[in-house]
Amino acid sequence: MSRVAIDSCVFEHYLNLTPDWNEDHHIDRLLAALQRRGVELCVDGNNRIAGEYDVKIKPIILSRDETGLERFVLTYWMLHCPRKIIAMDEGDYCMKRIEREIPEPEPVDRAFVYVACVGDCKLVTNDNGHILSRRADLRKATKEYRGDKTDFISSRTAAAQLMPPAESE
Numbered sequence: 001m002s003r004v005a006i007d008s009c010v011f012e013h014y015l016n017l018t019p020d021w022n023e024d025h026h027i028d029r030l031l032a033a034l035q036r037r038g039v040e041l042c043v044d045g046n047n048r049i050a051g052e053y054d055v056k057i058k059p060i061i062l063s064r065d066e067t068g069l070e071r072f073v074l075t076y077w078m079l080h081c082p083r084k085i086i087a088m089d090e091g092d093y094c095m096k097r098i099e100r101e102i103p104e105p106e107p108v109d110r111a112f113v114y115v116a117c118v119g120d121c122k123l124v125t126n127d128n129g130h131i132l133s134r135r136a137d138l139r140k141a142t143k144e145y146r147g148d149k150t151d152f153i154s155s156r157t158a159a160a161q162l163m164p165p166a167e168s169e
Contacts, residue, residue: 003084004034004162005042005049005116007125008056008108010155011077015060015070021126026159030124031073034162040084041077042119048088048111053078086115094118094145101138102130113138113152120147124158 013021014031022028043049061074089095094117098110109130116123125131131138135152142150153161 002037003040003042003119003121004158005112005119005121005123006077007112007123007127007131008049008052009126010124011053011057011074012060013126013155014073021155027155028073030155030159030162031077035073035076035081038082040082042084042086042115042121044088044111044115045085046088046090046111048108049115052108084119086119088114088118092145094142097141097145098138101134101141104130106130113142116152117142117146117150120149122149122158122162123152124155124162125152126155 010027014027016022057074057078061071061078088111095110095114098113098117102110102113109127112123112125113131115121123131131152132154138152139150
């Protein structure tokens with residue numbers, strides 16, 4: 001089964017809470033394609049990622065119209081999607097390398113990167129401030145501690161790479 005890590009900001013952008021991130025609905029198509037393929041959602045064993053989902057995404061689900069498609073999609077990803085829990089060691093070399101590249105107090109962003117590295121999967125994120133703008137440095141710093149499939153990509157890149165050609169933009 002394939003795996004993916006998805007930053008909470010991608011789910012927020014799916015709802016167009018931030019203008020211009022999903023005006024073409026590429027995130028809608030990406031989430032649907034990943035769901036159809038039955039991918040596992042990678043999260044950390046320390047519950048940082050799940051905790052952020054609980055704080056940022058679950059209230060949105062609860063406040064949405066009962067019949068809205070967005071509510072059903074988010075409910076799947078938050079409650080029903082198979083999850084791969086990645087044990088996270090705050091003191092291991094991989095995390096130390098990530099901390100050097102993300103020195104700000106951003107434990108959840110570090111957890112997303114760590115999970116992608118250890119889980120050998122793509123991290124789909126639109127966080128340009130802490131992750132995407134540092135992609136090359138993060139890849140270089142974690143090279144010894146991640147698999148070949150690991151990458152940190154935007155939702156647009158993910159839509160192009162992870163969806164079959166007939167479904168891509």
